[in-house]
Amino acid sequence: MIGAMLSEAWIAMGANRLRTFLTMLGMMIGVGAVILMLAIGQGAQYLVDQSIASMGSNLFIVLSGSSTSGGIRMGSGAAPTLTVADAQAIAELPSVAAVAPNAPGTAQLVYGSNNWSTQVVGTLPSYLEVRDWELAAGYPFTDSDVRSATRVALLGQTVVKNLFGDEDPVGKTIRIKQSPYQVVGVLAMKGQSLDGRDQDDTVLIPVTTAQRKLFGTQFQGTVRYMMAQAVSAEAMPVAERAITQLLRQRHRVKEGAENDFTVRNLTALANTAAETTRVMSLMLGAIASISLLVGGIGIMNIMLVSVTERTREIGIRIAIGARSRDILLQFLLEAIIISIAGCLVGVGLGIGGAVLVNQITGTAVVITMSSVIMAFMVAAAVGVFFGFYPARKAARLEPIEALRYQ
Amino acid sequence: MEGEPIIRISGLGKDYLTAAGSVPALQDISLAIYPGEFVAIMGPSGSGKSTFMNLLGCLDVPSGGAYSLNGTDVRTLDRDQLAQLRNAVIGFVFQGFNLLPRANLIDNVALPLVYAGVGKADRVRRAQEMLDKVGLGKYGASRPNQISGGQQQRVAIARALINRPRLILADEPTGNLDTRTSQEIMSLFTALNRDEGITVILVTHEADIASYASRLVRFIDGHLAHDGAVDHEMHGSVGAASSPRKGDGTSVRGEDAAPTAASPRNPR
Numbered sequence: 001m002i003g004a005m006l007s008e009a010w011i012a013m014g015a016n017r018l019r020t021f022l023t024m025l026g027m028m029i030g031v032g033a034v035i036l037m038l039a040i041g042q043g044a045q046y047l048v049d050q051s052i053a054s055m056g057s058n059l060f061i062v063l064s065g066s067s068t069s070g071g072i073r074m075g076s077g078a079a080p081t082l083t084v085a086d087a088q089a090i091a092e093l094p095s096v097a098a099v100a101p102n103a104p105g106t107a108q109l110v111y112g113s114n115n116w117s118t119q120v121v122g123t124l125p126s127y128l129e130v131r132d133w134e135l136a137a138g139y140p141f142t143d144s145d146v147r148s149a150t151r152v153a154l155l156g157q158t159v160v161k162n163l164f165g166d167e168d169p170v171g172k173t174i175r176i177k178q179s180p181y182q183v184v185g186v187l188a189m190k191g192q193s194l195d196g197r198d199q200d201d202t203v204l205i206p207v208t209t210a211q212r213k214l215f216g217t218q219f220q221g222t223v224r225y226m227m228a229q230a231v232s233a234e235a236m237p238v239a240e241r242a243i244t245q246l247l248r249q250r251h252r253v254k255e256g257a258e259n260d261f262t263v264r265n266l267t268a269l270a271n272t273a274a275e276t277t278r279v280m281s282l283m284l285g286a287i288a289s290i291s292l293l294v295g296g297i298g299i300m301n302i303m304l305v306s307v308t309e310r311t312r313e314i315g316i317r318i319a320i321g322a323r324s325r326d327i328l329l330q331f332l333l334e335a336i337i338i339s340i341a342g343c344l345v346g347v348g349l350g351i352g353g354a355v356l357v358n359q360i361t362g363t364a365v366v367i368t369m370s371s372v373i374m375a376f377m378v379a380a381a382v383g384v385f386f387g388f389y390p391a392r393k394a395a396r397l398e399p400i401e402a403l404r405y406q
Numbered sequence: 407m408e409g410e411p412i413i414r415i416s417g418l419g420k421d422y423l424t425a426a427g428s429v430p431a432l433q434d435i436s437l438a439i440y441p442g443e444f445v446a447i448m449g450p451s452g453s454g455k456s457t458f459m460n461l462l463g464c465l466d467v468p469s470g471g472a473y474s475l476n477g478t479d480v481r482t483l484d485r486d487q488l489a490q491l492r493n494a495v496i497g498f499v500f501q502g503f504n505l506l507p508r509a510n511l512i513d514n515v516a517l518p519l520v521y522a523g524v525g526k527a528d529r530v531r532r533a534q535e536m537l538d539k540v541g542l543g544k545y546g547a548s549r550p551n552q553i554s555g556g557q558q559q560r561v562a563i564a565r566a567l568i569n570r571p572r573l574i575l576a577d578e579p580t581g582n583l584d585t586r587t588s589q590e591i592m593s594l595f596t597a598l599n600r601d602e603g604i605t606v607i608l609v610t611h612e613a614d615i616a617s618y619a620s621r622l623v624r625f626i627d628g629h630l631a632h633d634g635a636v637d638h639e640m641h642g643s644v645g646a647a648s649s650p651r652k653g654d655g656t657s658v659r660g661e662d663a664a665p666t667a668a669s670p671r672n673p674r
């Protein structure tokens with residue numbers, strides 16, 4: 001029975017190829033759009049998830065200046081209030097696992113005939129721990145390097161590529177702002193940060209070296225900001241309170257007065273970013289689904305025309321013994337075949353489109369099996385949903401009326 | 407009279423609802439038709455012949471009266487049960503052939519078997535047999551529009567026969583055919599009636615077509631105007647007899663009464 005119906009559906013669809021194709025086209029475009037949009041959305045989400053993973057976990061960023069009086073003032077007149085000693089005190093808190101003060105600046109690097117301008121960050125060895133950052137080669141600088149402010153450096157991958165090419169940088173000497181620094185290690189690849197910066201385009205040096213020898217600051221011993229890692233996700237609220245309290249105490253902030261620093265929960269910010277991307281990705285999919293809906297309506301439209309055109313045929317079938325469900329199934333099957341065939345091509349179109357977008361614009365795309373399966377199921381459901389009404393209309397025809405139809 | 411009638415009708419009526427109100431197309435028809443009969447239905451245009459056939463074929467529902475087909479009161483059956491009854495008991499032959507234009511002849515002939523739940527291999531085999539029987543065995547892969555009208559009607563007959571019906575209902579089956587082809591088709595009906603005992607009821611407005619039958623029913627203005635054995639000299643006596651009683655003694659089976667397609671009594 002189903003076999004006969006399939007071949008009848010095939011014949012019926014073949015009888016008006018152009019129309020069948022145009023009907024399928026709606027489905028193809030709909031499914032293709034959904035797949036493409038999901039691929040782009042998931043690509044964005046993948047990037048965000050990657051950056052979050054590369055950021056380090058359970059992180060706070062502590063900035064100089066208050067957040068309540070017109071944003072955070074960084075180096076723009078307001079005195080930096082955070083010190084390395086603050087960082088070391090915070091590190092003693094039981095809810096805090098590690099703290100890394102950051103004294104960043106831009107500097108020109110030279111090796112041989114190559115030079116490269118990049119961000120140089122003065123920090124402590126704990127920085128690697130806070131950021132969950134491995135070394136690809138060499139060793140980190142040590143606390144004694146910090147104590148004696150030696151000229152040693154850890155290079156990010158982008159810096160290595162631009163200064164050294166294929167050469168092994170470990171043990172070599174580079175010049176930062178004319179002064180020689182020995183490369184002791186190379187940082188592992190991190191990729192993009194949440195705000196799209198290349199995290200590998202960086203150099204780490206001891207914070208003391210940065211403060212005293214490289215940048216020199218009018219406020220001795222201060223840092224722009226620091227990163228603190230809580231011992232666990234659960235400990236984050238406790239850590240935030242403890243850090244705030246400690247710093248107020250250390251900075252002698254009076255009861256009721258504003259903080260002269262800002263503690264931000266980076267992990268929460270990252271999660272918000274991830275959530276935003278997820279919502280955006282969903283919205284892309286939802287917007288694309290509208291074209292699926294339009295495709296479905298196209299199927300319904302054509303099936304209604306088809307039922308009307310074939311009224312007499314339906315009458316003949318009913319006269320010689322077709323039951324309602326036989327007719328229903330026949331037309332439903334046709335709608336489902338059209339939508340599934342359209343969907344198959346649409347999946348191809350969507351994947352092809354995603355690859356094209358990736359090649360042309362470099363936008364990250366991720367095609368998952370689940371998005372393909374989902375598009376497929378939705379298409380089948382669209383076929384059933386929009387095919388049902390016309391099929392039922394056919395199944396409910398009165399034999400005598402249908403046979404009289406001209 | 408042998409056994410139960412295949413068709414028993416009493417007080418059957420059909421009103422059509424139109425914009426101008428209710429139009430009585432058939433009124434108070436009562437008759438019985440027995441297995442193996444060959445009945446011709448005649449009457450002027452608009453006298454209710456097609457309406458009657460549609461009721462017999464369970465394609466339309468009567469406005470009143472009782473009808474039992476093959477021992478079943480059709481009023482008790484729902485739509486799908488009626489479909490199955492038609493599929494199992496009736497073979498339809500229409501004036502306009504009513505073949506599926508896109509399907510080939512094998513598929514056209516096999517269609518009733520699809521709805522009877524017969525498997526594909528069996529369907530094709532039996533459809534081929536039927537096409538052979540009506541002399542179109544070679545054309546199985548053709549489409550209806552590739553063969554002549556007479557051939558199409560043969561295909562329709564093959565389709566009507568394929569599920570071994572007890573009853574064939576044919577509404578002006580020769581209406582669109584020339585005389586010679588009409589005779590061929592009528593010979594086919596006669597053979598089916600004579601050799602296989604299939605009950606044949608056919609509508610015609612041509613006396614020479616009706617003369618193939620053994621019993622003649624005549625409608626006038628929705629009334630049963632005549633019901634009796636076919637009078638082979640009836641050309642002059644149209645509508646003379648008027649016995650709207652049940653088929654009393656008019657059921658002729660076989661023998662001399664059956665006007666087998668022997669003599670050339672067609673004046674055309």
Ligand SMILES: Nc1ncnc2c1ncn2[C@@H]1O[C@H](COP(=O)(O)OP(=O)(O)O)[C@@H](O)[C@H]1O
Pocket residue numbers: 422423424429430431449450451452453454455456457458
């Ligand atoms: N579907 C219909 N709606 C309204 N009136 C109809 C319909 N079918 C037939 N009639 C009317 O019923 C009467 C009988 O028609 P019909 O059975 O087709 O006659 P015949 O087949 O003998 O020519 C006619 O008066 C015709 O106009």
Ligand SMILES: [Mg+2]
Pocket residue numbers: 455456457
């Ligand atoms: Mg008629």
